[in-house]
Amino acid sequence: MKLFDLSNKNALITGGTHGLGMAIAEGLAQAGANLVITGTTPSKMEEAISYYLSKGYSAKGYLFDVTNEIEAAKQVEIISKEIGQIDILVNNAGIIKRELATTMPVADFRKVIDVDLVGPFIMAQLVGRQMIERKEGKIINICSMMSELGRNSVSAYAAAKGGLKMLTKNLATEWAKHNIQVNGIGPGYFATSQTAPIRVDNHPFNDFIINRTPAARWGNPEDLAGTAVFLASKASDFVNGQIIYVDGGILATIGKPYNEE
Template identity: 45%
Template sequence: MSFNINSFKLEGRRALITGSGQGIGLELARGLGAAGATVVINTRNIDKSRAVAAQLRDEGLKAESVAFDVTDREQLLAAINTFESDVGAIDILVNNAGIQRRAPLEDFSASDWHDVMRTNLDGVFHVSQAVARHMIARGRGKIINICSVQSQLARPTIAPYAASKGAVKMLTKGMCAEWARHGIQANGLAPGYFATEMNRALVDNQEFSEWLCKRTPAGRWGRVDELCGAAVFLASPASDFINGQTLFVDGGLTSVV
């Protein structure tokens, strides 16, 4: 078989992106939608999810919505099962929902630790399990777990975040080991430093921004739209023989010392 450029297209596919009301999740939704997918906006609030989906439809994209909290297993199971039954199949899952907490490790509270793990790690497990059961029955599916440069590197004050993202990287490999035989490809997408609301404190910190630009071979912060090409690739048939991998989109940050 010869290569077909149309293998990058996502027409006829439906993509659920968790935590897609803003930031990276919303931009990924736009990118997948531009490639032809029907995107499913997810936030914890049904009105917000519907409003963002309507906004994307106004932009000419195909968009639907579903509301659930990734930390509430019973709620998300019910929401995903109902969506699959009443609306249609979820062909692509992007596990994007995540939070950040900052404090010196010796002072990091147990409650903040558990919040980070429940959202960043447990949420990926529970949502993936719920969606994968339907994918397994169909014999196909794409899962993209949003990892981080902190899946591989650590910085002071965010050790729990790094631990959660390192675990997501390994959970991605576990999904490959378990689900590849069912026609599912699970891969990680690891952003470097992007100018988002989650990173607002760092973006506004002149000293940190100067350090980051010197540390990153590309010499700048990333733009969120620069994640879309990698996401489309991992969501498309073009990546059907890629599984359990983590693709770093970081301007070269993890490649140099």
């Protein structure tokens, strides 16, 4: 359908070298977008670009830290000259540090906030200025269920993702008049290499997720592709400031009834 066609659109995905960022990038590429991938690890970038090209996608990688506003500004300028205008920005790069609030070093707290919240602001500001000039653009911030819920040992991550949710709404408020849509995706629990060690039968956390999720399974990375394409395409031209949770229904329920089999 033409509403979802991303042909000739340039999509910049931060942290698109692995995991969910890679799944989102691939979904956009399948809809026709040209991929611009950012990352900080040369080996991961090489592997990711090789994978994208092997699939027949248009992809180019740029190595820089999105939290460094000076370097990010230089790289966005280079990208604009080499690739052309950035039509779609996906703020996906992020980190998590699991530590109880009573013992978490303040430096670690600041680092998580810097990567997960300040980085998306920097990239949105840089790319948003260009979008405002041409009166068109799509920005997708990768939020989290921790944008809504608390959880043990992730105070910094939850604070950052809660902030990212509100940054999404505020940017939408400021930029909607320029025909720019700023929305977010909140992934639930997904089957990735990072979660592989706990996605085994009889593991307490695996059992918890299966029982807590109405869909009764972990998400597959490709489950994010449709939502990403929707928010990057003309189909979402009047959708703004929204967070779409792709979580198998976790946020919709308090949990299974006590007596349910």
